[in-house]
Amino acid sequence: MAGRIRDTDIALVRERSPIAEVVSTRVTLRSAGGGSLKGLCPFHDEKTPSFTVSPARGFYHCFGCGAGGDVITFVMESEMLGFTEAVEWLASRAGLTLTYEESPGGRTVQQPKRSGQRQRLVEAHVAAAEFYAEQLGTPGARPARQYLAERGFDQAVATEYGCGFAPTEWDALTKHLRGRKFTEDELVTAGLAKQSRRGTLIDRFRGRLLWPLRELNGDIVGFGARRLLDDDDGPKYLNTPETPIYKKSSLLYGLDRAKREIAKRHRAVVVEGYTDVMACHVAGVPTAVATCGTAFGAEHISVLRRLLMDQDEFRGEVVFTFDGDEAGMKAARRAFEEDQRFVAQTFIAVSPDGMDPCELRLANGDMAVRDLIERRTPLVRFVLQSTMDRYDLDTVEGRVAAMRACAPHVARLKDRAQRPEYARWLAGRLGMEIEPVTRAVAEAANAVARGQRPSAPAAEVPTEPAVQRPSSEDPVLAVEREALKLAVQDPVLAGPMFDAVEAVAYTHPVYVAIREAIAAAGGVVEGTSGPEWVQRLQDGCDDLVAQSVIGELAVEPVRRDGEVDARYAAVLLARLQEIAVVRQIAPLKNKLQRLNPVEKPDEFARLSGELFALEQHRRGLREQAIGGL
Template sequence: MAGRIRDEDIALVRERTSIADVISETVTLKSAGGGNLKGLCPFHDEKSPSFNVSPARNVFYCFGCGAGGDAIKFLMDADHLSFVESVERLAGRAGIQLRYVEDGKPAPRVRQQQGQRQRLVAAHAAAVEFYTAQLGTAGARPAREFLAERGFDRAAAQRYGCGFAPDAWDLLTKHLRQQGFSHDELVTAGLSRPARSGSLIDRFRRRLLWPIRDLSGDVIGFGARKLFDDDDGPKYLNTPETPIYKKSHVLYGIDQAKREIAKQGRVVVVEGYTDVMACHLAGETTAVATCGTAFGADHIGVLRRLLLDSDDVAGEIIFTFDGDAAGQKAALRAFEDDQRFVGRTFIAVSPDNMDPCELRLAKGDLAVRDLVARREPLVDFALRHVISRYDLDTVDGRVEAMRRAAPLVAKLKDAEKRPEYVRKLAGDLGMEIEPVQRAVLAAGGAPAGRERPRSAPSREPAVDSPQSMVEREALKLALQEPVLAGPMFDAVGADEYRHPVHQVVRAAVTEAGGVSSATGGAVWVGRVQDACADLAAQALVAELAVEPLRIDGEPDPRYVSITLAQLQWGSVTGRIRDLKSKIQRVNPVANKDEYFALFGELLSLEQHARALREQAAGGL
C-alpha cells in the first residue's frame, strides 16, 4: 500500500496554487468582470467562452458542459491524472514536500517510492535523447529507410520520438551509467539486462524504437522493431514489466490522443505503432494501440475514463482490424469486451485488408479517414462472421447458425435494440421471427420487445423559478462569502429549500462543518463538494462557486439578511398554501379539534410570513 497524502499537505497545495496560472497553460483567459476570468472550455467544443475561473476562490466552472472544481480537479480532467498524481504535480510546482500516512501512521518509505519513479522516468528520458540521436547515424540507415518506406518523414519521426538502438552491446548502458544511473536502476527500468558473463548490456540492439508514454507524457518504456534478417529475436520486442510499465494498462499514442478522445467522444483502436502514426498524420487524431499484448479490461478502464463513458455520455469505440483470420478473431474478442463499455462499439475493416499504415501509403490520408467513417456496429460484424460459417441453404445449417448467433443478440447491453436484431437475424437466416426470438430468450437475453421502464416525470420546481433563484443565491453566499454569511446562513436549515439538489447541497454545507467555521476559497468549496451525496450536487457546488452574485458591488450583511428572508418567505408561503388546502378538506364540525389546531398553526405561519416580508423588503 503506497499510503495517502496528509490532509494538511493537500490543503497547503490548494492554498499555494494559483488556479489561473495552472489553467492559463492550456486556456487563454480574459477578464469576465468582477475579478473573474473566462475562456474557451478545454473539455468541449464551443464558439463563445463559457469556461469561468475565479482566482479569488481558486475554482473553475464551465457553464457549457458543467466541468468544475479546483486546480487539482482541473489537472485530473485535463491531463487525466489520478487525484494523488495531480496533488504531487502541483506540490512540485509550489515546492511543497508532501508527507504520507499509512493506516494513520507516517509512511516514510513512500517518498522513497516516489523518488524511484522519478529516477526511472529520468532514465527513460535520457534514453530517448540517446536513441533519437542515434537515428541520424550511418548505422541507423535501415531504420530511416523503414520509416520512409511507410510514408514517415523526418518530421514525423521527430514528432513520435523514433530512435535507433545501435549495433553495440552496452553503449546505452555506459552512457546512462556516466549520467549517474545505477546498475539496479537500469535493470529495474528494463533498459539494461545482465549478460551471461555477469556484466550489464543493453536490452535493445539493432532495432527501430518508439518511446511509449503514459497519460501524463512521461516515457515509461519502448517498443522495438526488428530490422535485420539475422536478428533471431521476435518481430517486436517491448520493455518488460517494471514498476512504471504495465503493458495491460499502456496504450501507445495515448499522450497525444487523450485530449481529442475526450473532446470528440470517440477513440480509434489500431494494432501497431505505425498505424497510430498514420492515423494521426491523416487526421484521425484519436488513434491508440496496445503495446505487445491483447486489448483487455485494463485498457478499457483507461479509455472509459477518457471518454467519460457513462449513461449520460456514450462515446464511440472504433476497432480497426485486418480482414484476415487473425483480425477477425481479434474483432470477436473485442465484441466480448463490448459489454464493458457504455458507449457504442464499431469496427472498421479495409476492403483490401490493409492496415491504416498501408492504406495511407497506398491511397492517401483521405482513405484512412474514409476507413473510419465507414465503420459498422461491431455486433453486425460479429453476427455476419458467425453465420458465414454455416450453409444457410440447409435446415441444419440455418438452425446451427441461429444457435451460435442468438447469444450475441442476447448479450446486447441495449435491450431496446434486441427486437430489431432478432428481426435482422431472422431475415439473414431466412427463418421466421418466433424461433429466433425463442433462441435469444433461451440464451439469456431480456424478452425481445419489452420496453425499458421509463422514469416518472420530475416534480422538481423549475430551476429558474423565483424560489429556486433565491435558493441559489443563498448557496452562492455560503460558498463564496462564508465569513459574511456565517451564522445567519447556518440558522436556516435544509428544510427551507424546496429544490431537491439544493437540499443536498445545503445538507453538505452542514456536513462540511457549517459556514460559521469556514474561511472561503478552494479548500472550503472542496470540503462541501466532498460532503455532497450525489454527482449532481457536486457539479452544482462547482457552478455556484463561480457564478456571479445578483448584486452590483460587494455584498454586505444586509444583503445576506434580505436573501435569507426571501428564501424563508418562499418556503413559508408554500407551507401556508398547503395548510390552507388541508384546512379546506377538514370538516370543522366533525373534526373540531383538528380544525382549530390547523387554524392556529396557519395564524402563526402568516404572522411569521409578514415578519419575513418586512425583512425582505427592498430585496431582489
C-alpha cells in the first residue's frame, strides 16, 4: 500500500506554489487594495467579482458562494482532484520530488513518487502529442503537410501549435504508448485507444491531422482530428470523447495561448475552427479561441467571463466570427440567445464574401483578418437584420410580421438603455413609425417578465430560523469582525490579549462560534499564520456559516490605512472590551433606576459598587485605546 506524503513535503509544496500564480491560470485577478486580489469566481456564475485571494496569507475565499481554502484546496476543486493528487499536481508544476512514508511496525519506508489518474492520463497525452508531432515529418503524412501548406501554415507554425499526424496503421500509437509503460486501461480511459470488434486495442485516430487540445493551464487533455484521406468514412472532424480529464463543453481551443491577451485587451474573439485560431494568432489577433466539436454554450461563457473580468463596472467585448452561410446565421442566433449571460458587449464579424478567418488571411493577408475584427457589428443589430431579411418588407404584412419577430430580441437586451435606441433603429429599417415598434417592444418585454415570474410557493413547513450571516459592512459588529480577522490572519500579533477577551464579548452567534473555535484550538498563542491555521479553525467549527466566514476573514483586508502592528492590536482589543463593558453597564443602570434604595439598601449598595467598578474599567479601557492611537 502506498504511503502518505511527508508533512514537510506538503509544506514545501505550499511554499513553492504562490496561490495568486496558480489561481491566475484560471481567473483574471486585479488588485482589490490591502494586498488582496479579486476576480470572478471559478466555482459559480457571478456578474460582480466576489472571489478574493490573499497572496500574503496563501488563502482564497469567495464571498458569493463561500468557496475557500489554500492553494491545495483550489487545485482540488478546480481540477477535480483528491488531496494527494492535488499535491502531486502542484509538486510537478514546481519541479519538486515528493517522499511517501508508511510505518509498518514503526519503521519508515521511503517510496518513489506515484501519480494519480489525472497525472497519468495527462502524461499519456503528452507522450501521444510527441509521437504525432514526429509522425508529421514522415512520408505517410504528406496529405497533412499539404493541408497545412494550402492554408498558409509552414512547418514552423505547425510545430509551434503542436500539429501532428496519426499513422494509418491500426495500433501504431497503442504500441508506442504500451512501450512507454502505459496500461491498456489508461489508454482507453484517456480516449487514445478503443476496443476493436475482435477485442484487440486499436488507435482512436488514424490517417488524420491532429491538434492537441489544452486546458487553461496548458495540460494536454485531448485531440482534435481532421479527415484527410478519401477512404476515411468517418466524420470530417473527430475529437477525443468525454473522459475524466476532457470536457468539451468547457474547453476552448487556443485559450491557453490567448488567456493573457484576453485579460489584457478585454476582448475575446470566438472563431469556428482550429485553423481559424491559428490564422488569427499569426495575423495579429492573439485573443482568438474556438470550441472543440460542440456549440458555444454556457460553460464556455463562464470560462471567458472569468478571464474578461466581465462585471458591471467594466464592459469587455466578445466578437464572434461565423461563416456567412445559413449555418453561420443559426450559430449567430444561438450566440445571441446566450448573450444575456455576458455583461460584456457582444459583436459579430462576418466577411462580406463569407470567408472564414483562415480563408481570408490566405486570400488577402494578415491585415484583412485584423480589419475583419475591427469592423465588427453589434450582435443584436446583426440578428435583427438577419431576422428582417426573412420577410418581404415591400408589403404591409411583411413589415408587421418582421416587427413582431424582431421585438422580442430588442426586449431581451440586458442593457435597458439600448432598447429605445434599437426600437428607433428597427423602425427606420422597417420604414414604420416609432410608436407601433415601441409598443411591440414593450409588449414583448412584459411577456418576458411574465414568463420569468416565479410560481406561487408551496405551503411552507415551519423550520428553525436560520442563523443569518453577519454583514461585513455592519458598523455595530465592525470591531468584533476586525478582532477576529486579526486572530485569523495574524495570531502572533493578536497575542495573549486576544485570548483574554472571552466569547461573551461577541454578540453575533457566528462570531461567538468562531471565537469558541479559536479557544478550542488552544487560543491564538497556539496558532501560526497561514492556511494551516485557517484550516484548523474551520475544522474546529461545526457551523457551516462560521466555517465560511472564517474563509472570508482570512482574505479580507484589515480596515486600517497604516501599519498593522502591536499598537493597533492593543487599541482594537481594548475597544472590543470597552464595547462589551458598555453593554453590561446599560442594564445595570436601568435596574438601579427602578430600585428603591430605602427599601433595599444592601442590594442598591451592591449594584452601585458593581456599576462604579464597571465605569472605572470602561474608562481604563477607553484611555488605553486612546493612548494607543
